[in-house]
Amino acid sequence: GAGVSQTPSNKVTEKGKYVELRCDPISGHTALYWYRQSLGQGPEFLIYFQGTGAADDSGLPNDRFFAVRPEGSVSTLKIQRTERGDSAVYLCASSLNTGNEQFFGPGTRLTVL
Amino acid sequence: KNEVEQSPQNLTAQEGEFITINCSYSVGISALHWLQQHPGGGIVSLFMLSSGKKKHGRLIATINIQEKHSSLHITASHPRDSAVYICAVRILVRGLIFGTGTRLQVFP
Numbered sequence: 001g002a003g004v005s006q007t008p009s010n011k012v013t014e015k016g017k018y019v020e021l022r023c024d025p026i027s028g029h030t031a032l033y034w035y036r037q038s039l040g041q042g043p044e045f046l047i048y049f050q051g052t053g054a055a056d057d058s059g060l061p062n063d064r065f066f067a068v069r070p071e072g073s074v075s076t077l078k079i080q081r082t083e084r085g086d087s088a089v090y091l092c093a094s095s096l097n098t099g100n101e102q103f104f105g106p107g108t109r110l111t112v113l
Numbered sequence: 114k115n116e117v118e119q120s121p122q123n124l125t126a127q128e129g130e131f132i133t134i135n136c137s138y139s140v141g142i143s144a145l146h147w148l149q150q151h152p153g154g155g156i157v158s159l160f161m162l163s164s165g166k167k168k169h170g171r172l173i174a175t176i177n178i179q180e181k182h183s184s185l186h187i188t189a190s191h192p193r194d195s196a197v198y199i200c201a202v203r204i205l206v207r208g209l210i211f212g213t214g215t216r217l218q219v220f221p
Contacts, residue, residue, distance in 0.1 A: 042199055042214050043209075043211045045208035045209060045211075056207050056208065099203070101146075101161045102146070103158065104155050104156040
């Protein structure tokens with residue numbers, strides 16, 4: 001079956017612009033996670049959803065970052081007033097339920113010029 | 114100090130060698146994950162452990178909860194095993210906390 005998909009695969013934007021990154025989880029998976037991986041680093045946790053609600057958003061670095069999952073399936077990570085330091089690969093993962101094995105998407109590579 | 118430490122950071126091996134990657138963590142966890150990431154590729158989950166030992170093909174993962182330590186073993190290593198191996202832990206119902214990874218290169 002289809003795995004986790006993320007769009008776009010690459011996004012180049014200018015400093016100060018707004019971007020949206022999309023994640024389509026595996027059908028039926030109730031838990032969805034966003035992570036960020038900077039070059040040469042391990043991924044770091046941003047936010048996780050159980051259903052439609054953000055169960056833990058403690059990893060979001062500041063209020064420029066926001067994520068939604070209005071129908072409990074697709075999620076969008078939104079970044080306002082992008083900064084060069086936001087450049088990274090943004091990874092999405094989903095799991096059947098909280099605590100189950102997580103399946104990762106291919107990531108969106110964001111470059112802020 | 115990172116909550117999740119891996120060693121070694123880099124590892125090279127000849128094809129056929131037995132490989133061990135170690136992971137130590139400093140917090141109470143509900144589960145530990147071993148993940149594989151190929152250059153330019155996505156992350157693949159290898160194991161999720163909360164106790165004992167799991168085996169899948171040539172891969173074996175063990176965890177000692179009391180010592181807060183896990184190992185990933187690869188038997189009869191092959192060049193296609195070359196990748197970054199990442200240890201990640203789950204605390205209660207949060208997202209994963211990742212180690213910095215171990216870069217493995219297996220030469221023919």
